[in-house]
Amino acid sequence: MREHYGERKWDSLKELQAERDKLTAEQDRLYAERKRIKKSLKEVETVKGNVDRILGTIYGYNEKTNII
Secondary structure, three states, X not given: OHHHHOOOOOOXXXXXXXXXXXXXXXXXXXXXXXXXXXXXXXXXXXXXXXXXXXXXXXXXXXXXXXXX
8 A cells, every 4th residue: 555655644543533623613613604694694685575565565666577
């Protein structure tokens, strides 16, 4: 096997586990951030829908056709 890979030093098991732990922590952080952003987006979409509905009632605005 050494002939195939040359003189490459193999990482120790502890180094590989530390790298896995680091990547897992980063993945967890990114999933939490994604969840927070999705929640925020849903709130913004809800507010937009409410505003559109209110403006449509007041001004007779049709969002789909953009016609007043």
